[in-house]
Structure formats: C-alpha cells, structure tokens
Amino acid sequence: MVRSIQRLLNWTGTRRKRIYIGFVYSFFHTLFTALPVIIAAYSLKLILEDMNGKESLATSSIVYIAISMVIAVAGRFMFGYLRASTQESVGYEVTAEQRIHIGGLLKRVSLGFFHRKKAGDITSAVTTDLSFIEMHGMKMIDVIVNGYISVFTLVLCLAFYHYAVALVAIAGIAFSALFLKLLRSKSEENAPIHQQVKDRMISATIEYIRGMPEVKAYHQQGVTKDSIHKAYEMSKEINIKIEKNYMPYNSLHLLSLHAASTGIVAVSAWLAMNEIIPLSTMIMMVIFSFVIFNQVEAMNNASHVLKVIDATLDKLEEMNETEFLDKHSKEIHLEKFDIQFTNVSFGYEGRQVIRDVSFTVPEHTTTAIVGPSGSGKTTLCKLIARFYDVDQGQIEIGGVNIREVTSESLLKNMSIVFQKVYLFHDTILNNIRFGKPDATLEEVVEVSKKARCHEFIMALPDGYDTMVGEGGSTLSGGEKQRLSIARAMLKDAPIIILDEATASIDPENEHEIQAAISALVAGKTIIIIAHRLATIQHADQIIVLDNGGIAQRGAHEDLIKGDGIYKNFLQIRKRAEGWSL
Numbered sequence: 250m251v252r253s254i255q256r257l258l259n260w261t262g263t264r265r266k267r268i269y270i271g272f273v274y275s276f277f278h279t280l281f282t283a284l285p286v287i288i289a290a291y292s293l294k295l296i297l298e299d300m301n302g303k304e305s306l307a308t309s310s311i312v313y314i315a316i317s318m319v320i321a322v323a324g325r326f327m328f329g330y331l332r333a334s335t336q337e338s339v340g341y342e343v344t345a346e347q348r349i350h351i352g353g354l355l356k357r358v359s360l361g362f363f364h365r366k367k368a369g370d371i372t373s374a375v376t377t378d379l380s381f382i383e384m385h386g387m388k389m390i391d392v393i394v395n396g397y398i399s400v401f402t403l404v405l406c407l408a409f410y411h412y413a414v415a416l417v418a419i420a421g422i423a424f425s426a427l428f429l430k431l432l433r434s435k436s437e438e439n440a441p442i443h444q445q446v447k448d449r450m451i452s453a454t455i456e457y458i459r460g461m462p463e464v465k466a467y468h469q470q471g472v473t474k475d476s477i478h479k480a481y482e483m484s485k486e487i488n489i490k491i492e493k494n495y496m497p498y499n500s501l502h503l504l505s506l507h508a509a510s511t512g513i514v515a516v517s518a519w520l521a522m523n524e525i526i527p528l529s530t531m532i533m534m535v536i537f538s539f540v541i542f543n544q545v546e547a548m549n550n551a552s553h554v555l556k557v558i559d560a561t562l563d564k565l566e567e568m569n570e571t572e573f574l575d576k577h578s579k580e581i582h583l584e585k586f587d588i589q590f591t592n593v594s595f596g597y598e599g600r601q602v603i604r605d606v607s608f609t610v611p612e613h614t615t616t617a618i619v620g621p622s623g624s625g626k627t628t629l630c631k632l633i634a635r636f637y638d639v640d641q642g643q644i645e646i647g648g649v650n651i652r653e654v655t656s657e658s659l660l661k662n663m664s665i666v667f668q669k670v671y672l673f674h675d676t677i678l679n680n681i682r683f684g685k686p687d688a689t690l691e692e693v694v695e696v697s698k699k700a701r702c703h704e705f706i707m708a709l710p711d712g713y714d715t716m717v718g719e720g721g722s723t724l725s726g727g728e729k730q731r732l733s734i735a736r737a738m739l740k741d742a743p744i745i746i747l748d749e750a751t752a753s754i755d756p757e758n759e760h761e762i763q764a765a766i767s768a769l770v771a772g773k774t775i776i777i778i779a780h781r782l783a784t785i786q787h788a789d790q791i792i793v794l795d796n797g798g799i800a801q802r803g804a805h806e807d808l809i810k811g812d813g814i815y816k817n818f819l820q821i822r823k824r825a826e827g828w829s830l
C-alpha cells in the first residue's frame with residue numbers, strides 16, 4: 250500500500266508538493282472535527298458540576314465555550330475546503346497532461362508499435378485507464394493517507410484522556426491492517442487479470458464496430474458477436490470471482506474495527522464506573538468510537554482500487570518506456586531534397602521485405618515505383634517517411650541520413666497522399682487545414698479549387714463547415730482522395746509521396762483526381778506508386794520492384810527496349826486500361 254501511494258505521488262510529478270500541503274490541512278481538519286466533541290464533553294462536565302453544586306457555571310465560561318464551538322466548526326470547514334481544493338484537482342491536471350504526452354509519444358514511435366499493440370490496449374490506456382486514475386487516484390490518497398492521519402489524530406485525543414482506550418483503538422487498527430494486507434495480496438493476483446479482461450473487452454468492441462461492413466456483407470454476425478459476447482461474459486465472471494475472493498477478508502477487516510469500537514465503549518464505561526474518568530469524558534469517548542474508524546473502513550475498497558491503479562501505472566510506464574524512432578535524432582532543417590537509398594534492407598518482425606535496394610531520386614524529378622502486389626512499394630515509401638527504421642543500409646535526404654533527423658522535422662518536408670484516405674470526425678475545413686493548421690479560409694478555398702473539391706464541398710449542406718463522419722465515412726472514395734490532395738497541397742512540402750488510386754474510380758472522377766494531382770506535384774520531388782500508364786510513362790525514372798529488390802530501373806524509353814518484368818507489366822496495364830475504357 251505504501252509503495253502504491255508512493256507511485257501515485259511520483260505520478261503527480263511537480264504537483265506532489267500540493268498533496269503534501271493537503272496532508273497538513275487534513276491533520277488540522279481532523280483536529281477541528283474532534284474539537285466540538287471535546288468542547289461538548291467539557292461543557293457537560295461544567296454543567297454536571299453546576300448541577301451537583303460543586304462549582305457554579307460562570308457566564309464567561311458559556312461565552313468562551315460558544316466562541317470555541319464557532320471557531321472549531323469554522324476551522325473544520327476551512328481546512329476541509331483547503332485540503333480538497335489543494336489536492337483534488339491534481340488528478341485531473343496530471344491526467345490531461347499525460348493524455349497529451351501519450352498522444353505525442355504515439356507520433357514518435359515506429360508504426361510497428363501499433364501492430365504489436367492492439368488498438369484496444371492503446372485506447373484503454375488513454376481513455377478508461379487514465380480516467381480511472383483521474384477519478385480514483387486522488388481519492389485513494391485522501392482515503393488512505395488522510396484516513397490514517399485522521400485515525401492518528403483521534404487516537405492522540407483518546408490517549409490524552411486515557412491510554413487504555415487508545416490501546417483498544419490501536420489494536421483494532423492493527424487487526425484491520427493485517428486483514429487489509431491479506432486482501433491486498435488477493436488484489437495483487439487479480440488486478441492484472443482484471444486489466445487483461447478489460448483490454449480484451451475494448452479490443453473486441455472496437456473490432457466489432459470496425460468490421461461491421463464485412464460482417465453485414467458476409468452475413469457473419471455470429472462470428473464477431475461470439476467473440477464480443479465471450480469477452481463480456483468473461484468480464485462478468487472475473488468480476489464476480491474477484492468479489493467472492495475479497496469477501497472473507499473484507500468481513501474480517503470490518504469486524505476488527507467494529508469490535509474495537511465496542512471495546513472503546515466498554516473500556517470507557519468501565520473507567521467511568523470506577524471513577525477513573527469523569528462521565529463527560531466517557532460520553533466523549535463513546536462519540537469518538539462512532540467516528541474514529543469511518544475512513545479506515547473505506548480502505549477495503551482502496552486495496553483493490555490501488556491494485557488496479559498499480560496495473561494502470563505499469564501500463565503507462567511501459568508506454569513511456571517505448572523506444573522512440575527519433576530518440577537520438579536532432580531537429581535538422583533540410584536544405585536539399587534529393588533522396589538516396591544505399592543498400593537498404595528491411596523486414597517486418599524478421600520477415601525481409603526490402604532487399605539491398607540502392608537508387609537516387611534527384612531533386613524536382615518524378616520517380617514512379619511499379620511492381621507486383623506485395624513487392625514492397627508501400628514499404629519503400631514508408632521507409633522514406635521514417636515510419637519504420639531500415640535494418641541495413643541508409644536513406645539520405647539532401648545528404649542527411651534520415652536517422653539523424655527527428656520525425657517532426659523530417660515529415661515537415663513531406664506531403665503523403667495514401668490510397669486509403671483517413672478523414673477526421675471534424676469539419677471539411679479542419680480536415681483540409683490538417684495540412685497547415687493556421688491556414689486562412691481563403692487559402693483553404695484556393696487549394697480546394699486546385700484540387701477539384703471546391704464544387705462538391707459547396708454542394709454539401711454546410712459547405713466547408715460540414716462535419717465529416719469518422720474516417721470520412723460520409724464522402725465517396727474519389728471525394729476523400731481529392732480532399733487529401735487539397736490537404737497535401739496546403740502543406741506545400743517539397744517532397745510528395747503519392748500512392749496512386751487503383752480503386753474503381755469512374756473516368757470522370759479519375760480525370761478530376763489526375764488534374765488535382767498535377768496541380769499538387771508541380772515543381773516538387775515526387776515518389777509515386779504508379780498504376781496508370783500515363784503516370785508511368787511520364788516519370789523521369791521508373792523503379793521496378795520485384796520481391797523487395799530492384800528488378801529494373803530507368804526511363805520508360807530505355808526499359809521498353811529490353812525484355813523483362815517492366816515490359817510484361819506494361820502489357821498487362823495496357824490491356825487492363827484498354828479493357829476498363
């Protein structure tokens with residue numbers, strides 16, 4: 250428990266000081282909570298003495314008592330307020346920072362990270378896991394640390410009147426701590442299982458939603474439903490099992506505290522009967538016995554919650570320790586944009602996909618990459634953008650090894666248009682602005698006109714302010730592609746990486762897209778995964794990839810002279826395009 254609290258305190262970073270100040274407020278809050286009971290007991294003593302004719306109650310005593318009562322109540326509220334306002338917002342502040350921090354981390358890791366980690370794990374870390382700490386982290390500090398401060402203060406008050414009563418309270422706390430320890434060791438076993446089950450549930454739900462079009466198309470509701478039902482069912486069973494595991498220790502923890510409360514009443518009554526303490530003190534002790542363990546009682550839940558927080562902190566730490574691609578890179582301002590591959594090899598998790606590839610893309614020229622499906626065209630482009638690091642060899646841009654450049658300063662120089670366009674659940678305007686967040690509306694309209702999307706945007710209900718469904722679900726494939734071209738155009742980067750669309754786009758749409766691409770690429774260094782004959786023929790250089798290696802390289806005129814993959818490929822393309830027209 251101490252270690253978990255220590256971890257939570259570390260998690261709060263520079264705000265830890267506020268938590269410590271909160272502990273001091275908590276001590277005074279408890280003291281001022283006990284004070285009215287002590288004052289009431291003292292008043293009772295004076296009243297009894299007055300009634301017994303021992304000493305008459307002076308008016309000044311009544312005034313002092315009334316003033317002390319007001320001060321005690323006001324002090325209690327003041328310190329309660331100060332503690333809450335100092336400690337409680339810390340969780341929300343740190344969580345917000347962590348979410349932004351993780352967002353930043355995700356931008357800097359290799360794309361391989363997202364294949365190794367399931368989307369559900371990452372989603373739950375940023376949403377539910379952090380929300381759990383946000384909701385419960387500071388409460389745990391309050392329940393546990395402030396709870397023990399409160400008990401310690403009240404035990405001190407009891408000890409001030411008689412040590413025996415304080416000893417009974419301490420015995421109760423000791424037994425409760427023992428059972429809490431046992432409860433905690435059970436939590437230790439269960440927390441990782443709880444976490445795994447939750448991640449599995451989130452992953453199954455995401456997969457179910459993402460795969461909905463395929464599920465409907467193949468009438469396979471049963472398959473995905475089965476896995477989601479299994480995940481939910483498992484979550485229910487594990488949670489019930491966990492609850493059953495906790496029950497005996499939980500009951501023993503509560504029993505020891507209630508027994509100690511009864512013990513305080515019994516011991517104080519015995520002391521009063523033997524005239525060791527006055528009746529008023531006994532009444533005060535009885536009142537204390539009702540409240541002394543209130544906060545310690547809530548610690549049964551704290552054990553489990555702390556363990557879940559521990560598992561969450563482990564997960565966040567693991568994410569924080571992820572190797573960034575650009576950990577040892579620097580901000581470098583690239584001046585030239587020729588691209589040089591030297592003996593580059595790369596594989597996904599041990600499976601080699603790019604084999605000893607060397608070529609140069611001179612600045613302001615177009616290089617078309619062609620080759621059969623799976624030959625490594627997309628991978629080659631991803632390596633230029635440093636979505637992954639090469640395993641062997643090097644890639645230089647303007648003479649600088651891209652390993653030395655941070656992702657941010659490298660990608661500043663590139664506009665990438667993927668075949669599969671992702672649009673954010675935001676307005677059309679903001680989706681295009683993604684290429685240049687500070688662009689004015691006029692700039693956005695200008696590039697939209699060049700990218701041939703202005704007309705269809707204006708035909709939408711709210712024009713540029715129309716919301717796009719998540720992933721761009723409300724727009725057609727061709728419209729999405731043109732929007733992404735407008736986005737890239739607005740970025741106006743010197744290097745363009747383009748994956749030419751192969752999807753069945755109608756001729757009119759294709760013409761529009763080609764016009765948009767021509768406007769985008771003017772004067773840039775272009776690497777294009779080419780499928781159309783026109784694009785291939787007009788490229789300055791064609792790289793023919795086969796099974797991850799360069800099979801042929803040169804201009805169209807040179808390559809058609811000899812036999813080889815390119816010639817065959819061209820014939821197939823000619824037939825396909827002639828057929829499609």
Ligand SMILES: Nc1ncnc2c1ncn2[C@@H]1O[C@H](COP(=O)(O)OP(=O)(O)OP(=O)(O)O)[C@@H](O)[C@H]1O
Nearest residue numbers: 364597598602620621622623624625626627628629
């Ligand atoms: N993230 C990944 N993890 C593991 N293997 C991958 C990954 N991405 C691609 N591959 C594999 O690498 C090989 C090259 O894929 P790549 O996408 O680069 O080919 P491509 O030539 O662009 O294919 P296509 O024309 O069909 O898009 C393929 O065998 C593919 O299965």
